Amino acid sequence: MSQTPEKKNRFQVSREVQEEFVNGVAETMLKMAEKAGEAQKPLTAAPMGMPYLPTTGREYGGANMVRLMLTSMDEGYQDNRWITFKQLDQFQKDNPDLKMGVKKGEHGVKLLRPEEIFFTVNEDGKWKFHTQEEAREIEAQRKQGAELPPTQHKTLFYPFTVFNAEQIYGFPAKEQPAQAMKETERNDFVERFIASSGVVVDHHNGPASYSHAENIVKMPFPDNFARSDDYYAAKLREFYTATGHNSRENRQKDLQTLKSQAFEEMRAEMFSMLAGAKLNLPMPENSASAQIANWSQKFSGGDVHEVFRAVADAAKMVTAMNQFEAGETPKVWWFPKDEYWQVLQENQVDRYVAKGVASSPMSTDARNAPAPRSERPALVDSVTAFQETDDPVAKARLVLQNPDFLEMALKQDPNAVRDLASLCDTLSQTLHMELDEKSRTESAAHRAPEQQTAPAPRMRA
Structure with a gap:
């Protein structure tokens, strides 16, 4: 005699519904990321x-x-x-x-x-x-x-x-189809929205990042991007990371575990997808199907409430963006009132001008203008960026960009940088040989043999 299955109570039903919902979101994210990877182009969507x-x-x-x-x-x-x-x-x-x-x-x-x-x-x-x-x-x-x-x-x-x-x-x-913003209108909108939020943006020679200690979004100079789409996609993602500061949403009070970091990354990727759909922007380059697959495997199911909250948090900032576009003050508690927006926008422009960046970076006029000269990063900036990244390539680049930092690294632990020095020496020799060959080829075409100059001495790191 078969037993009648036990009827589920409302709490079990609710939990299963949430799990199904979150797994559906994760599966869709994964499928979209895989499509973008197969097409070898950034993930985007028409607004x-x-x-x-x-x-x-x-x-x-x-x-x-x-x-x-x-x-x-x-x-x-x-x-x-x-x-x-x-x-x-x-x-x-x-x-x-x-x-x-x-x-x-x-x-x-x-x-x-x-x-x-x-x-x-x-x-x-x-x-x-x-x-x-x-x-x-x-x-x-x-x-x-x-x-x-x-x-x-x-x-x-x-x-x-x-x-x-x-x-x-x-x-x-539909009686009135949605009209997409033009590129210059979109760029101006993003600039005004971020500036009015009070999130500070500065430009440096490193990658796009957010410094929690300084509470500053740091962007590469605009001439490092091929398109305005890529520049503003990266800027919006780092802006969203900045909203987690303890003076705003206070999401970053516990980011020491892999689990908490994964949920924060999920929020940022989700916001990037939604902002991309709204503004016709691509997903930032650091998005990958493997990353999303990892979240889906490790952090859904038993952690469904956390994933659900991550999804809702991302949606909150998209709603704030819509409210700002409508001329309303966004209904997130920390967003400044409209009476302060003009001053905040002017302050942002002043920071851009101080670094030689156009007031609206990556506008059509800015891309046609001469690229700003990038200054050598200060030692304190290199050290801060070095401590904030886990990417060995980025660490090596920061060491090489600042002679003081390189000298410090050699003094502190010569063995740890021996391989780096050896690599730099090999790279220097290879570049020198290529430059010698290029110089000889050009000299043969434009100069007599006796006028050719001797090659410059090799440099060692």
Whole structure:
């Protein structure tokens, strides 16, 4: 005689729904990254606007927004309208002249509907559920001295399915398609948004990075980028990392473990995807399918709540960007009020000018202008950048760029830099031989043999 399977309670259902949702997001990220790798080009998507419900005009928010945007990017949807089957049925009844329906073989996307529950735990350990009004009344009585168990609350999630407008035949076309920003408009928008946020951006000779100790985003000089797309994709990613500072979202208070670092990287990659979809920007070069696959394997499932929070955190900054674009003050608590934006933008321009960078880097005019001369990095900057990176290639480059740093390294531990010195010596000889050959070839074409100059002495590191 077969046993009847035990009915799952609402908490088990909610947990499984969240796990399925997060795994779906991770799988979509992985699939998109693999596609970009196979095509050997940056991951990007044409801007289609924020996903919204066409019957009400309400935008989907939080983690639901992330999943719908990722799905649109993966499937190539150019329509940002999403609707449930029940809402579509009602829309059909309200418009009997239209003949609409979900196309055969199409599958919807599962989203999450949150529900707050309130309960108390009795002496026997059993839970008693209450409405929100009852929970407030219990807490009011407790403040007056009543001996009642404290109320607790949890957020549970239930699934619902939506379909994109392109999956529905007969669905009316959008009245006003979203207009993409021109390149110069987009660049100016990103500059104003970052400057108005109070995040400081400076330029240096190293890679794109964020210094938590200095609370500064450090960008390579614009002439190191082939396109403005790449420059602004990298800048936005480092900007998002800066939002985790303890003066803002305070996400970086515990980044000593691989797990916490992975979640912070996931947030940044997720934000890069969403910002790319909005502004037609590529994913930064450091994004890779292997990286996302590692997150999917190690940090989903049992850590589903953390992954879900990472997705929601990334969506929060995209929402802030949309609010800024609409002329509103973003509703994140640390974002400065609009009365300070002008001063913050002027301060950012002053920092650019001090480094010889155009006030709007990588604009068309800036790319046609002579490239700014990069100065040798100061010793303190090289040491700071050296300590903040784990990339051995970047470390070697920083050592070589600063003679004082190289001399310090040789004095502190000659054995540790012996291989580096040997490599530099070999490289120096190879370059010298190539330069000698080039010099002889050019001299033979333009000078008499007796006028050729002797080669310069070789240099050793």
